[in-house]
Amino acid sequence: MQKAAGFYQNAILFGWDGIARHLVKKGLAYGYLPNLKTLISTGTFVAIDVLHTTDSKAGWAQILTGYDPEITGVFSNNNYQVIPKGYTIFERLHKFYDSDNFIAAGIIGRSIEAILPSYGSVQEKNLLICCLPNDEATCVRALEFLNQHRDKQFFLFVHFEETDLAAHIFGDGSRAQFASLLATEARTGQIITKLKQLGLYENSLVYITSDHGFDIGKRTHHNAPCVFLISKDHNLRRQGEQADVAPTIMNRLGLDTDKIQPPLSGQPLLKMTPPVSRSVYPIAKGAKLLDKVF
Ligand SMILES: [Zn+2]
Numbered sequence: 078m079q080k081a082a083g084f085y086q087n088a089i090l091f092g093w094d095g096i097a098r099h100l101v102k103k104g105l106a107y108g109y110l111p112n113l114k115t116l117i118s119t120g121t122f123v124a125i126d127v128l129h130t131t132d133s134k135a136g137w138a139q140i141l142t143g144y145d146p147e148i149t150g151v152f153s154n155n156n157y158q159v160i161p162k163g164y165t166i167f168e169r170l171h172k173f174y175d176s177d178n179f180i181a182a183g184i185i186g187r188s189i190e191a192i193l194p195s196y197g198s199v200q201e202k203n204l205l206i207c208c209l210p211n212d213e214a215t216c217v218r219a220l221e222f223l224n225q226h227r228d229k230q231f232f233l234f235v236h237f238e239e240t241d242l243a244a245h246i247f248g249d250g251s252r253a254q255f256a257s258l259l260a261t262e263a264r265t266g267q268i269i270t271k272l273k274q275l276g277l278y279e280n281s282l283v284y285i286t287s288d289h290g291f292d293i294g295k296r297t298h299h300n301a302p303c304v305f306l307i308s309k310d311h312n313l314r315r316q317g318e319q320a321d322v323a324p325t326i327m328n329r330l331g332l333d334t335d336k337i338q339p340p341l342s343g344q345p346l347l348k349m350t351p352p353v354s355r356s357v358y359p360i361a362k363g364a365k366l367l368d369k370v371f
Contacts, residue, residue: 084329084330084331085280085281085282085329085330086230086280086281087230087231087232087233087277087280087281087282088231088232088233088281088282088283088284088326088329088330089232089233089234089235089268089272089281089282089283089284090140090232090233090234090235090284090285090286090322090326091235091237091265091268091283091284091285091286092137092140092192092234092235092236092237092286092287092288093237093240093258093261093265093285093286093287094133094236094237094238094239094240094241094287094288095133095240095241095244095245095287095288095289095290095291095298096240096258096261096287096290096304096305097249097287097289097290097291097301097303097304098124098125098290098303098304098305099290099303100254100255100258100290101113101122101258101305101307104255104258104259104262105117109259109262110258110259110262111266112262112263112265112266112269113262113265113285113307116269116283116285116307116308116309117307119309119311120283120307120308120309120310120311120313121306121307121308121310121311121312121313122305122306122307122308123305123306123307123308123313123315123316123317123346124303124305124316124317125286125304125305125306125316125317125318125319125321125322126302126303126304126316126317126318126319127288127289127301127302127303127304127318127319128145128302128318128319128320129145129146129152129153129319130146130152130153130154131288131289131290131298131299131300131301131302132153132154132288132289132298133154133187133191133192133241133288133289134151134153134154134157134191134192134193134194135151135152135153135154135157135288136287136288136289136304136319137192137193137236137288138151138157138160138192138193138194139151139319139320139322139342140286140288140319140322140323141165141166141167141192141193141234141323142160142164142165142166142323143166143320143321143322143323143324143327143334143337143341143342143343144164144320144339144341144342144343145320145342148161148164148339148342149161149164151194157194158194159194159195159196159198160193160194160195160198162195162198163198165193165195165198165199166181166232166234166323166326166327167181167182167183167199167203167232167234168181168198168199168202168203169323169327169332169337170232170327170330170332171202171203173327173330173331173332174230176230178229178230179229179230179231180203180204180226180229180230180231180232181202181203181204181231181232181233182203182204182205182206182222182226182231182232182233182234183199183203183204183205183206183207183233183234183235183236184206184209184215184218184219184222184233184234184235184236185205185206185207185208185209185215185234185236186207186208186209186211186212186214186215186236186237186238186239187207187208187236187238188207188208189205189207192236192288204222206218206222211239212237212238212239212260212261212264213264215235215236215237215264216235216237216264216267216268219233219235219268220267220268220271223268223271223272223275223277224271224275227275227277232326232330235265235268237261237264237265239257239260239261240254240257240258240261240287242257243256243257244257244291244296244298245296245297246296247296248294248295248296249290249291249292249293249294249295249296250293250294254291265285269283281309282308282309282310282326282329282330283308283309284306284307284308284309284310284322284325284326285305285306285307285308286304286305286306286307286319286322287304287305288304288319289301289302289304290302290303290304304319306321306322306325306346310329312329312347313325313346313347314346314347314348314349315346315348315349316346317343317344317346318343319343320341320342320343321343321344321345321346322343323341323343324341324343324344324345325343325345325346325347327345328345328347329345329347
């Protein structure tokens with residue numbers, strides 16, 4: 078499909094699990110995140126707030142759909158239902174491009190159910206490589222993906238999880254957590270370098286975000302709502318919330334996000350749109366009101 082000028086061909090979304098905004102700022106301030114620094118020098122770093130339970134399922138489900146928990150049914154790691162068919166960014170892009178030349182893929186350390194409880198519907202047409210043993214393996218598979226699909230148009234989600242594991246084991250603020258951030262940033266840099274080597278960088282968007290932070294000084298993330306969106310795209314105009322991530326990416330890949338049904342909860346971060354008042358949706362079947370944390 079031919080898109081109008083100004084849109085990008087490909088996009089990679091990196092998911093750094095459990096990384097708070099302040100930790101990234103600290104890394105940048107100390108000069109430890111060179112790949113991020115380069116990305117931000119020509120792109121944007123915006124604050125993203127989490128307006129629901131701060132855990133992985135609730136976070137990634139919103140990031141990868143653009144919908145509130147009331148619509149996806151994913152309120153938390155323990156309170157969730159299968160996301161309605163067709164609602165994920167993978168399925169939306171696939172439907173939009175409707176071509177064998179387009180591939181939407183996820184390379185994920187955990188099972189797909191652990192971050193995006195969609196069971197059959199996402200796997201049907203999209204390439205998902207899950208349950209990888211560690212982030213190094215995730216990185217290797219992402220590099221292989223680019224080599225293999227360099228001639229196709231793609232959306233790729235790469236999920237690194239060791240940042241979350243390090244903080245659960247050693248605690249927020251630990252050296253292990255920071256070391257894990259540095260390793261994740263270096264792996265992200267390797268994949269960006271590969272994009273450049275393959276001549277794909279100019280035509281590809283690069284985004285980095287996280288599902289939640291950590292409770293300060295603790296090994297938990299009960300109330301850790303300050304994350305970020307870093308982008309090669311210098312057109313991001315405002316800070317936002319997690320529901321804005323998918324609309325932003327889909328919009329930059331050519332979709333008219335205003336026409337998506339049911340209407341997305343988030344808005345692209347490309348315009349200085351004032352926050353819209355949210356429509357009221359029926360509570361998803363099986364969802365508990367108590368889990369609605371706003
Ligand atoms: Zn966690």
